[in-house]
Amino acid sequence: MLNIEKIGIVGSGVMGEAFTKALLNKELVTPEKIIASDLWEPRRGYMVQEYGINATESNREAAENADIVILSIKPQTLGKVTKDLHSRIRPDALVLSIIAGARISTLRKGLFHDRIVRAMPNTPAQLGMGMTVWTATSHVKPEQRRATEEILGALGEQLEVDEEGYLDMATGLSGSGPGFVLLIVEAMIDAGVHMGFNRRDAEKMVLQTIEGSIELMRVTGSHSAALRNRVTSPGGTTAAGLYELEKAATRAVLSRAIFAAYRRSQELGDISEKKDL
Secondary structure, three states, X not given: OOOOOOEEEEOOOHHHHHHHHHHHHOOOOOHHHEEXXXXXXXXXXXXXXXXXXXXXXXXXXXXXXXXXXXXXXXXXXXXXXXXXXXOOOOOOOEEEEOOOOXXXXXXXXXXXXXXXXXXXXXXXXXXXXXXXXXXXXXXXXXXXXXXXXXXXXXXEEEEEOOOOHHHHHHHHHHHOHHHHHHHHHHHHHHHHHHHOOOHHHHHHHHHHHHHHHHHHHHHHOOOHHHHHHHOOOOOOHHHHHHHHHHHOOHHHHHHHHHXXXXXXXXXXXXXXXXXXX
């Protein structure tokens, strides 16, 4: 359990709820130590009823006197939220931001605060199966780094990096990654339906195939290419399908998609930095 008295979650949308659920499921804090803010009254009511936490309309009330402030808001609301919270966060508190594209320098200026962790989780964090890459400023204490590891670890796997630039890379690879994977899943299911399976059966087959393939790679520790070669017989069915994928430059298309997401994350950071917070 974390040795803290209050965690303020600014923004109780999908990811704000994911943090709440993870903190409670892993018993890192008790419900009364969490206060989440949201402008929408039904959402606040849901969070209170579902998790037994405190909820408020005021971002300032959620953040004031908190040991840890989690910023889980949309990038377009960053300017308004930082104006609300400017100089309102305890100097010794930890700010953990998951705002896409919002750089540490932007957060420092907007919040007038130095102890900041910037993190990039992805949507499977809702199930405790996410991947989060994070970095911290030099002002973050060792015990706050350990708390960050525990909190982000509750969402799934976590990886600390030394340079903030890796956060934009992580946005392209793991942050946007579920969208790319799900498009592939969708295409495979559609192909199954086109061949004659009903959609429910095609979905079951595709999901188990993907889950099993990933687990096989995890358990064996083998390189993906080695495992792929084992199921690719000369002149066989897999070889025929792989030939079409290679002919369509599937690798290059996926690589370009990841790099496009990476560059867009950089652009969003530039936009946030140029705004007068």
